[in-house]
Amino acid sequence: MKTPSTSTTARLAVLFAIGLVAFNYPVIALFDRAATAFGIPVLYVYIFGAWAALIALVAAIIGRP
Amino acid sequence: MNGGPAIIVAALAYLGLLFAIAYYGDRRADQGRSLIANPYIYALSLGVYATAWTFYGSVGRAAADGVGFLPIYIGPTLMMVLWWVVVRKIVRISKGNRITSLADFVSSRYGKSALIAGLVTLIAVVGIVPYIALQLKAIAGSYTLLVSHHDAGLVAHHQTVPVLADTAFWMAILLAVFTILFGTRHLDASERHEGMVAAIAFESLVKLVAFLVVGVFVTYGVYNGVGDIFSRAAEHPRLSSLFAPLGGAAGGYVNWAWLTLLSMLAIMFLPRQFQIAVVENVNERHLTKAVWIFPLYMLAMNVFVVPIAFGGVIHFGDAGADPDSFVLTLPMAHGQEAIAMLVFIGGLSAATGMVIVETIALSTMVCNDLVVPILLRTRATYVAAQKDMTRLLLAIRRGAIVAVVLLGYLYFRLAGEAYALVAIGLISFAAVAQFAPAVIAGIYWKGATRAGALAGLSAGFAVWLYTLLLPSFAKSGWLPASFVEHGPFGVELLRPYALFGLAGFPEITHAMMWSMIANIGALCVVSVMTRADLAQQAQAARFVDVFRHADGEHALPDWKGRASIPDVEALLARFLGRERAQSALEAYAQRRGFRSLRELPADAGLVQFAETAMSGAIGGASARIMVAATLSEDAPSMEQVMAMLDEASQAMAERRELEQKSRELTAATEELRAANVRLTELDRMKDDFVSTVTHELRTPLTSIRAFSEILHDNPDIDTAERQRFLAIIIQESERLTRLINQVLDLAKLESGRAEWRVVDVDVPAVVRDAADATGQLFSAKEVPLDVRIATGIPPVRADRDRLLQVLINLLSNAAKFVDAGTGRVTVDVGRDGGNVVVGVTDNGPGIAADDRAIIFEKFRQAGDTMTGKPAGTGLGLPISRQIVEHLGGRLWVENAPGRGARFAFSVPACADGSTAVPPAEPARVR
Numbered sequence: 001m002k003t004p005s006t007s008t009t010a011r012l013a014v015l016f017a018i019g020l021v022a023f024n025y026p027v028i029a030l031f032d033r034a035a036t037a038f039g040i041p042v043l044y045v046y047i048f049g050a051w052a053a054l055i056a057l058v059a060a061i062i063g064r065p
Numbered sequence: 066m067n068g069g070p071a072i073i074v075a076a077l078a079y080l081g082l083l084f085a086i087a088y089y090g091d092r093r094a095d096q097g098r099s100l101i102a103n104p105y106i107y108a109l110s111l112g113v114y115a116t117a118w119t120f121y122g123s124v125g126r127a128a129a130d131g132v133g134f135l136p137i138y139i140g141p142t143l144m145m146v147l148w149w150v151v152v153r154k155i156v157r158i159s160k161g162n163r164i165t166s167l168a169d170f171v172s173s174r175y176g177k178s179a180l181i182a183g184l185v186t187l188i189a190v191v192g193i194v195p196y197i198a199l200q201l202k203a204i205a206g207s208y209t210l211l212v213s214h215h216d217a218g219l220v221a222h223h224q225t226v227p228v229l230a231d232t233a234f235w236m237a238i239l240l241a242v243f244t245i246l247f248g249t250r251h252l253d254a255s256e257r258h259e260g261m262v263a264a265i266a267f268e269s270l271v272k273l274v275a276f277l278v279v280g281v282f283v284t285y286g287v288y289n290g291v292g293d294i295f296s297r298a299a300e301h302p303r304l305s306s307l308f309a310p311l312g313g314a315a316g317g318y319v320n321w322a323w324l325t326l327l328s329m330l331a332i333m334f335l336p337r338q339f340q341i342a343v344v345e346n347v348n349e350r351h352l353t354k355a356v357w358i359f360p361l362y363m364l365a366m367n368v369f370v371v372p373i374a375f376g377g378v379i380h381f382g383d384a385g386a387d388p389d390s391f392v393l394t395l396p397m398a399h400g401q402e403a404i405a406m407l408v409f410i411g412g413l414s415a416a417t418g419m420v421i422v423e424t425i426a427l428s429t430m431v432c433n434d435l436v437v438p439i440l441l442r443t444r445a446t447y448v449a450a451q452k453d454m455t456r457l458l459l460a461i462r463r464g465a466i467v468a469v470v471l472l473g474y475l476y477f478r479l480a481g482e483a484y485a486l487v488a489i490g491l492i493s494f495a496a497v498a499q500f501a502p503a504v505i506a507g508i509y510w511k512g513a514t515r516a517g518a519l520a521g522l523s524a525g526f527a528v529w530l531y532t533l534l535l536p537s538f539a540k541s542g543w544l545p546a547s548f549v550e551h552g553p554f555g556v557e558l559l560r561p562y563a564l565f566g567l568a569g570f571p572e573i574t575h576a577m578m579w580s581m582i583a584n585i586g587a588l589c590v591v592s593v594m595t596r597a598d599l600a601q602q603a604q605a606a607r608f609v610d611v612f613r614h615a616d617g618e619h620a621l622p623d624w625k626g627r628a629s630i631p632d633v634e635a636l637l638a639r640f641l642g643r644e645r646a647q648s649a650l651e652a653y654a655q656r657r658g659f660r661s662l663r664e665l666p667a668d669a670g671l672v673q674f675a676e677t678a679m680s681g682a683i684g685g686a687s688a689r690i691m692v693a694a695t696l697s698e699d700a701p702s703m704e705q706v707m708a709m710l711d712e713a714s715q716a717m718a719e720r721r722e723l724e725q726k727s728r729e730l731t732a733a734t735e736e737l738r739a740a741n742v743r744l745t746e747l748d749r750m751k752d753d754f755v756s757t758v759t760h761e762l763r764t765p766l767t768s769i770r771a772f773s774e775i776l777h778d779n780p781d782i783d784t785a786e787r788q789r790f791l792a793i794i795i796q797e798s799e800r801l802t803r804l805i806n807q808v809l810d811l812a813k814l815e816s817g818r819a820e821w822r823v824v825d826v827d828v829p830a831v832v833r834d835a836a837d838a839t840g841q842l843f844s845a846k847e848v849p850l851d852v853r854i855a856t857g858i859p860p861v862r863a864d865r866d867r868l869l870q871v872l873i874n875l876l877s878n879a880a881k882f883v884d885a886g887t888g889r890v891t892v893d894v895g896r897d898g899g900n901v902v903v904g905v906t907d908n909g910p911g912i913a914a915d916d917r918a919i920i921f922e923k924f925r926q927a928g929d930t931m932t933g934k935p936a937g938t939g940l941g942l943p944i945s946r947q948i949v950e951h952l953g954g955r956l957w958v959e960n961a962p963g964r965g966a967r968f969a970f971s972v973p974a975c976a977d978g979s980t981a982v983p984p985a986e987p988a989r990v991r
Contacts, residue, residue, distance in 0.1 A: 009150050016146040023139050023325060025318035032311045036299075039292030041308035044371060047135060051142060051364055058146050059357035 011061045015054070022050050069212045072409065076208075079410050080243055080417065083264045087247055090260030101262045102347045104354030110262045110341050111359045112269030114141065114332060115366055116196075116419035117203030118490040120272055120412045123367065125389035126487045127374035131307030134487065136321055138367055140328030142360040152333065152342055153352055154508055158611045159343050166426060167339040167500060168434040171522075174507035174608050175515035176601035182434035184519065185500065188526045189336050190427055190469060192496020195480070195537070197423065197473025199489040200416035201240075205233035205477075207393055207412050211405065233477055240420045241470040248425035249462045258425065262345050265422060268414040273366060275411025279392050280369025282404055283376045287395065291372055298375040307375075323574040327491070330498040336426035337419060344426075420470065428465035436461050480541040491573045492533045495580065499525035502585045506592075511605040517592030525584030528564075532576035536561045603669035630665060633675045636692070649678055758808055761939070765797040765804070772797075807940040814947040821951070825860040825975060826868055828901050829894050835872035836892060842880040848888040850876070855895045859974040867948045868972075871956075874941040875905040875968050882909035883965075897971060900954065904969035906961045917958050921946050945970075 021027055031046040038045065093100045101107070119137075126134035144151075155170070164170045167189065172182035209232060228234050247261050288294045298304035311317040332338055346352075377391030386394050393412070396404035437458070440447070480489075502521050506513040539549045539561075552560040559565075562572050564579050597605065630650075637646035647662075653674050654665045665671060676692045772790045776782065782790075813819040836852050843850045861868075872892075879890045891906045912920060921942050942956075949956040954972035961967040 012146055012150055016143060019143045019146055023143065024322050028311065028321070029318065032309045034305070034308050036295065036308070040295050043132060043309055043311075047132060047139070048364070048368070051139065051360070054142060054146065055357050055360045055364065058360070062149055062353045062356055 008061060012058070015057055015061065019054050022054070023047070069208075072208060072211055072406075075406065075410065076413055079413060080239075083268065083417070084243070084246060086267050087258075087260035087264040090263030091250075091258075092260075094259035099259060099347060101259050101266070101345075104348075104351040105358065106263065106266045107346065107351040108355040108358035108362070109266035109269040110345070111338070111355055112273070112362050112366075113265050113337055113341055113418045113422050114335075114359075115269070115272060115363065115415060116490070117200045117412055117416040118196075118487060119366060120276060120415040121203050121207070121389045121392060122199075122487040122490065123370045124374045124377065124391045125387065127370050128378050128388035128391065131310035131371070132321075133310065133324075134370060135367065136324035137328045137487075138363040140325040140330075141332035141363065143325065144329040144332050145356045145360050148356045149352055151505075151508075153349055154611060155333075155504075156343050156346050156349055156352070158508065158608050161611060162607070165344055166430045166433065167334065167336055167504075168430040170339070170343075171500065171503050171507065171518065172434065174504075174604055175513075175518045176598065176604055178515050178519075179434075179438045181503075181515065181518055181522070182430075183438065184522050184526075186427075186430040186434045188496060188499055188522065189430060190472070191534070192493050192499075192529070193336060193423055193427060194469070194472045194476050194493075195489045195534075196493035197420055197470060198475075198477035198480070199493075200420050201233045201237055201473055201477045202489070203389075203412060204236050204416045205231070206390065207409050208232050208236070210390055210393055210397075211409055228478075231478075234474055237470050237474040240417060241424070241467045243417070244421045244424045244466050244470070245463045247421050248428065249459050249466070257345055259345075261421065261425065262341065265341065265418050268418040269362070272411040272414040272418075273362065275407045275414070276366060276369065276392070279396060279404055279408050279411075280373055282399075282401060283395050284369060284372045286401075287380070287399060288372075288376055294372045294375050294379070297379050301375075301379060304375055304378055320571055320574045323577050324491075327494050327498055327573065327577055330501040331494040334497045334500040334504065335423075335494075336430065336497070337422035340422055340426035340429075420473075424466045424469050427469050428462040431465035431469075432458060432461040436465070479543060480537045482541075488573075492537060495533055495573055495576050496526070496529050498577065499529060499580060499584055502581075502588045506588060507605075508608050508611075510592075511602070511609050512592055512597075513588065513605070514592045514595045514597040515601055516595040517588045517590075520591040521584045521586075521588030524587040525580045528580035528583045529576060532561045532564060532579060533572065536572065599668065603672065606669040630662060630671075633671055634662075637675055637678060646678075757939075761804055762801065765801040768797045769794050769801070804940070807944060811940055811944050811947070814944065814951070821864045821867070823862055823864055823952075826863040826865045827858075827860050828868070828903060828972070829854040829858055831865060831868050831872060832892055832894055832903060835869055835876055838869075838873055839876040839880060842877055843890065846880060846883065846885040846888060848880065848883050848885065848890055851889070851891040853891065853893040855893075858894055858896060858901055861901050861952070861972045861974055863952045863972060864948075868952070871945040871948050871970065872903065872905075874945050875970075878941060878968070879905050879907040879909070883907045884909070896974070899974050900971040901974050902969060902971045904967050906965065906967040908961065908963065908965040911960060911964060912958055912966045920958065921956075 028043075028046075031043045033042060035042050090100045101110070123134040123137075158164070159170060162173050164173055168182045168185040171185045172178050175181050247264070248258055284291055284294065288297070295308075299308070311321060333342070373391055373395065374388060377386070377388060377395055380395065380398065381391075392408050393405055396402075396408060499522060502525070503513070503518040507518070535544060536549045538544045539546055547555070549561055551557060557566075562568075562575060564575070567575060567578070570578070634646055634650060637649065650662055650665070653671070654660075654662050657665065657670070659665050672692055772794050776787060776790055810819075832852060832854065836850055840850065876890070876892070883890060887908075889908050891904075893904050893906070895902050895904075946956045949970045949972065952972050954970055956968070956970040959967050959969065
């Protein structure tokens with residue numbers, strides 16, 4: 001184990017940036033409305049969905065050999 | 066329902082189980098079969114992040130503002146994306162530097178500053194106290210709720226009851242005792258607590274299961290799923306506004322972003338998170354699993370928060386119960402006592418896990434970074450007198466644990482009632498967030514200096530105190546309420562919640578904005594305005610470039626440098642020799658891109674280079690100690706010095722021995738080479754000699770043979786002719802005999818086998834004898850021989866016959882080379898100091914300067930021997946020189962005045978003899 005492979009580091013950094021954007025204004029404002037999806041407010045659906053997606057992507061990136 | 070004793074028994078049983086797990090974990094660790102050496106335990110133990118705040122408080126927050134609780138978990142999730150990059154670096158640095166706490170980490174980065182360590186510890190303790198109060202409030206509240214079974218919520222009547230009758234107080238004492246049992250049973254040099262980690266991981270499972278159970282119960286037992294809850298909430302006037310809460314709330318998105326940032330920092334810099342994630346980390350690889358398991362854990366922990374919160378509000382109405390206790394009151398309201406009990410245990414898990422790890426981490430910091438440094442400075446003799454430091458350290462830590470927990474209780478009594486759980490926790494988050502600039506800059510920016518870090522930490526902490534802690538005291542009545550409402554002394558501009566008129570933000574966001582500006586600003590400005598000393602530069606390089614060294618362990622030794630180029634050069638020269646040290650340093654300078662040694666900075670890299678260079682000479686360990694001893698202010702310990710001396714002296718002895726042998730070998734080689742040269746020369750001379758002698762012998766032999774054949778083949782040759790030929794044969798035979806005699810003579814002289822009869826010899830007498838002996842040669846050529854003898858010639862110690870031989874040789878030579886008729890030869894005898902000098906001067910052709918050396922060599926004659934017929938054997942002068950030198954004198958040739966040559970020799974006179982010996986009877990040799 002030497003330095004983290006640059007490609008992994010770069011991917012993680014990009015994912016981090018995507019996460020910052022996804023969970024902040026203005027993107028989050030798009031879902032900050034009274035509408036519902038599957039009977040659940042879209043804001044909650046979006047946040048938990050994006051959250052799960054983020055976790056899956058981290059696992060996928062870090063799990064690469 | 067549940068009586069108090071039953072709950073207490075359950076709680077104690079649960080704590081007992083935890084202790085058993087911890088005990089088992091420690092046992093396994095001692096046996097070397099670590100229970101926690103797998104990534105899942107590591108990830109679960111990170112779940113200590115979820116405390117009573119999460120367990121009870123999230124629901125309360127969600128009931129108040131919908132998604133407002135989520136940044137606390139989204140922030141860590143985002144941070145986990147970078148976990149592998151950032152925290153792995155921190156882990157690597159900590160392992161390489163044997164760092165045992167956050168305070169240790171920060172101070173180590175800034176040159177092991179005790180001041181910074183103390184400041185970090187102070188901030189951590191002060192900042193965490195409200196957080197511990199939160200846990201006490203939650204446990205005490207949930208207990209009260211379960212026992213009294215009324216819906217008063219978590220607001221206990223603690224301010225009306227005396228301390229000793231307060232559940233929270235006894236809970237605090239219990240937790241303190243328990244933490245002492247967990248964390249300070251023995252002292253571990255690495256500050257790792259495997260058993261505790263195992264117990265914490267177990268607690269994480271318990272609280273997750275408890276929360277999921279109550280979540281499923283509320284969502285599917287009380288209501289008909291998530292959709293049902295939201296559709297009912299949509300009809301609720303306040304809850305429906307929480308479907309899209311961000312845009313409408315004060316500073317909604319800004320607040321959201323700041324809370325996300327705040328919890329991103331908290332997940333790294335809460336002392337308990339640092340303890341679990343960094344100090345207790347067994348293997349870096351565990352991070353790869355943790356980065357997705359831990360966020361998943363948080364996600365699972367939060368899925369049911371909103372349904373429970375909304376369900377609670379729908380069930381109890383807005384004013385019914387404290388939303389912070391919905392997880393407990395909802396099952397109780399529906400008669401699910403088992404679930405209520407499980408929730409209580411889950412909450413207990415969340416709270417105890419936090420208190421145990423947090424106080425252990427804090428006690429390590431208080432002990433190592435606050436109390437011990439102060440003790441060492443003020444009570445050094447007392448510390449030195451301690452036989453067993455371990456007991457002292459353990460006592461300090463136990464005291465620290467009790468103190469921290471009791472401070473938490475104090476804060477709980479003072480301010481606990483005024484705040485919801487989340488609000489208290491956020492105050493602590495904001496405090497530990499102050500560590501972020503110093504740490505992040507510390508591992509990515511070498512230019513961050515100790516002064517900068519101190520300034521940043523102090524400024525951030527001061528702003529935090531002013532905008533969060535003091536107002537919380539004001540709310541509890543310790544400070545006048547006007548302090549918050551109108552500012553100190555009525556200065557509106559300084560209102561703690563609207564500093565400099567910045568109003569319209571929640572207090573946490575407001576405090577974070579100002580404290581981060583102050584903290585980062587002070588850190589950057591002061592860092593660029595101050596210079597880091599060498600010790601700091603070394604640490605900075607070690608931290609920032611931790612991945613550049615293949616092996617973190619092999620980083621620089623701790624040194625507070627006062628290294629200079631001459632120091633390093635002198636040190637290297639001592640072990641490598643001046644020239645090698647010089648050339649090695651120059652090569653290093655060039656590799657670093659400097660033109661000369663002068664431009665080389667005396668930085669950490671140079672010291673590292675010096676250490677590596679010396680390792681080869683005195684071994685790695687000694688090199689490190691030597692570097693530390695010579696180039697740092699830290700004196701090495703006695704053991705180190707002894708070990709160093711031992712190793713170094715052994716190495717030096719071996720070195721000296723080797724050098725001695727090498728010198729001897731060189732000398733022997735030199736002798737051998739010289740001998741070889743001499744032998745080769747002798748061999749060549751022998752060959753020359755043999756070939757020359759052979760040549761010289763053949764010449765007369767050829768003549769003898771030629772004339773003998775003529776006589777033999779011509780019997781009728783006339784008598785006169787025959788006589789002439791026979792005369793030649795006789796003459797050549799004589800020459801041959803003479804040659805052979807001389808060769809034998811020379812061989813005898815050279816080998817030292819010649820016999821010498823050394824007596825007192827009167828030189829003038831010998832000269833006269835020689836003149837008589839050679840008189841015939843001169844008179845035949847009609848050359849006058851002039852003999853001039855000075856008066857008072859002392860006798861010399863010599864072999865008379867040999868001396869005569871020399872003189873005859875010189876005189877016959879002179880006779881040979883002068884022209885008949887016009888020639889003139891003079892023999893003179895005189896004194897030169899202690900020597901008797903005899904000279905033979907002729908007016909012949911003289912000896913060219915080039916020939917003066919060679920005429921004394923065997924068979925060499927002056928002039929062109931190819932054309933001129935040799936007039937002698939070529940052995941006379943070499944023999945003469947041998948004789949004279951054997952007698953302690955010397956023989957030389959010089960130009961005679963005018964034309965011709967002067968051969969002269971000197972022989973030392975007798976020491977006592979200034980009077981001439983009586984002339985001896987002339988004796989003849991040959």
